[in-house]
Amino acid sequence: MDILEKQLICPICLEIFTKPVVILPCQHNLCRKCANDIFQASNPYLPTRGGSVSSGGRFRCPSCRHEVVLDRHGVYGLQRNLLVENIIDMYKQGSTSSKPAPQRTDDQPMCEVHEDEKINIYCLTCSVPTCSMCKVFGSHKDCEVSPLKSVYQVQKTELTDSIAMMAGNHDRIQGIISQLEETCRAIEENGRRQKSHLCEKFDNLYAILEDRKREMSLKVSAEQDxxxxxxxxxxxxxxxxxxxxxxxxxxxxxxxxxPEMAVFLQTAKPLLQMMGEATNTSHLEKVEHGYENMDHYSANFKKERGVLSSINFITDEDEEEVDLVGAEKDIQKEQATSEEFLGTQTDPLPPLLPPSPEKHTQSS
Structure with missing residues (x-):
């Protein structure tokens, strides 16, 4: 039935031939209405009477471009293809008995340019639904078109896949949000722990370090916030x-x-673009590893009381300087102790004399 249906499609309206069906000299078939539309569009200056051409003219077959010459009867002078009409009747009876006929809605969109033509094809070049007259004589005559039903099925499948992808991304982003919430709790906990450590150390030197403690706590709070x-x-x-x-x-x-394919296609394309943009999360920032860590606010209170007012959070360089200063102070203290010891010796030392020859001889 599907193969037979393809053979009964009019090349103009892309629907099953509408009776009466006319046969052209080149043996191709057209709906009489479609043939009349082509004839009038190809002969716009011929006089008409009652909506039909009353004199002869010519037009080209839309299938093979063969020139068709008509007499004064116009398209009504073309011979009807009764065989094709009988086949259409048998096809409709067979399709009706095998499956229910699709329901047609009265609100099917009409072409804005050709008000009497229904939107029944899809322009692949411009990505818009249009009518068959726009393809033959209108703005889409040089475009590539396809039946509305096939494009409807393709884009409906794409939309279904996109919805499934969006549903999968929902769980992934929800997991990221949970991780961010856990990071907030870790930062709060680490901030509280570091402030507690600072307070414990400052309590031993509270009288001197109260102001400094407040300043350092503010630094931790500032970075935490x-x-x-x-x-x-x-x-x-x-x-x-x-x-x-x-x-x-x-x-x-x-x-x-x-349910309407044309209405669906009018909204499906921009919706697919929006879904493609929504699935992209590259513009959203990621939290660096260890961002919640605040251990760099550790403090050391081994310095002398005279420099307590300049206490700050320690760094590796500060620890090296403290070690060097401590070593220099130890050396200075040893030198001062040695000088003090030497200063207590009041008796001068005897001069150094060469040994006597006798002692040298005895010893040798």
Whole structure:
């Protein structure tokens, strides 16, 4: 039945031939209405009477481009193809008995240029539904077209796949949001732990270190707040992206329920583009590994009381300087101790004399 249906398609309206069917001299068939539309479009200056051409003219076959010359009767002078009409009747009876006929809605879109023509084909070049007259004589005559039903099936399949992909991305983004929430809790916990450590150390030197403790705590809080603001803002971005995806999916589901193919195709293309953009998360920032770590706010209180007012969070360079300063102070202390010891010896040392010859001889 599918093969037979392809042989009964009019090359103009891309639908099954409508009776009466006329046969051209080149043996190709057309609906009489379609043949009349082509004839009038090819002979716009011929006089008409009652909507039909009253004098002869010519036009080209849309299938083979063979020139068809008509007499004064116009397309009504062409011979009807009764065999094709009988085959159409048998085909319709067979298709009706095998499957229910598709319901046609009265609100099928009409062509804006040709108001009497239904939108029944799809322009692949311009990606818009159009009518057969636009293909033959209108703005789409040089474009590649396809039957509305085939494009409808292809884009409906693409939309179904996109909806499934969006549903899969929903779970993945929801997992990222959960990780961001866990990062917020880790930052808060690490910030509280570091501030607690600082307070424990500052309590031993509270009288001197109270002001400094407040300043250092503010530094920890400032970075904590900065990181929390960043993470929460990033979380909101992902939530907004997820909400936008949900809206697009809802629009896609509503579009899937559209029974009319032309209306569906008018909304499916931009919706597919929106879905393609929504599945891309490359514009969303990712949190670096260890971003929640705040161990760099550790403190060391081994310095002298005289420099407590300049205490700050330690770095590797500060530890090296402390070791060098400690070593220099130890050397200076040893030198001072040695000089003090030498200063206590009041008796001068005897001069050095060469040994006597006798002692030298005895010893040798």
């Amino acid at each position: 900065e990181k929390l603001i960043y993470i929460r803002g990033l979380k909101r971005k992902y939530e907004d992206h997820l909400e936008n995806m949900a809206k697009i999916v809802e629009s896609g589901i509503q579009t899937m329920e559209e």
